[in-house]
Amino acid sequence: MKTQSNLFRMACLTAILLASTSCEKSQKDHPVTFDQEEIIDDEFLTEKFQSQLTPDFVIDILKKRNKEFVDERLTIRNTSQRIRTASLGQYPGAVILSCLDSRVPVEDVFHSGIGDLFVARVAGNISNEDIIGSLEFACKVSGAKVVMVLGHEHCGAIKSAIDNVELGNITALLAKIKPAIAAVQNFKGEKTSKNPDYLEAVTQSNINETISNIRKNSPILKEMEEKGEIKIIGGEYHMETGNVEFIK
Known part of the structure; x- marks a missing residue:
């Protein structure tokens, strides 16, 4: 046998x-083989190009690229060339503060490759000192023109915060989402994580709360935004479609 x-x-x-x-x-x-137009562009790979960008133009690029993702255009990356081009410097157009969720592949969502985006990830797309310091580095030091706080549907961290989950260091993390829950206390309907409408309300509230915290706790980014050097915006990733709803 x-x-x-x-x-x-x-x-x-x-x-x-x-x-x-x-x-x-x-x-x-x-x-x-692929046609040249199928390969994602290299708009964010040079300092010269980055210096000419405006926040609104970068937002338009992100919208265009997300539509390409929604339209099921495969993200074809000229990776070897990008590695060589980006090896001596990086000039991303935007920094995305995203949730940790594995179902939100940020570079793919924005049809991007090496050198295009800064991406910070933390459960619940919350902000803290380290995250805000990273955003400041991306914008003030490295020239990114847009900060996007990217939340998403069906967020486990949002659900856990609503359900008052307490577990190790997760407890302290979820506490940072509680102000977003308090902000929608007048919600009409069942206030549980099983109610999709309530979950959506808290998700949007949490995006706005994080944006407010960034402005409040980063004089650097607040001043840059007031001068028109950057824009701080929100977005919600819709899992069923892949579409990012832009929130200003």
Whole structure:
């Protein structure tokens, strides 16, 4: 019985190796090619281009690229070229403060590649000293023109905050979402995480709360925004469609 089992395993391994070899040969004989217009552009890869950007233009680029994602345009990245181009400097047009959620692939959502975006991720897209310091670095030091707080539907952190979950360091993190819950205390309807309308209200409130906290706790970013050097905006990622709803 053991001999038969070993023979079966060897047969499976041989079949996998043969299939792999055949696939590699097919790729060499018929390499996959793409039209140049299918490859994402390199708009954010040079200091010269970044210096000419305005916050509104960057927002337009993000909207255009998100539409490409929604329209199921595959994100084709000229990765090797981008690695070489970006190796000595980075000039992203925007910094995205996103939730930790694995279902929100930020670079893909905005049809972007290496060097295009700064991305900060934390459960519930909340802000703290380290996050705000990172946003300041992205804008004041590295020239990003837009700060976007990106929330999303069906957020586990939002649900947990509504449900008063307490667990280790998660407790302190969820406490930062509680002000967003308090801000919608006049919501008419069932105030539970199982009510999609209430969950949506808290999600939007949390995005706005984070934006307010950034302005309140970062004189640097607040001043840059007042001078028109950057814009701080919100967005909500809709999982069923891939669309980002922009919130100003």
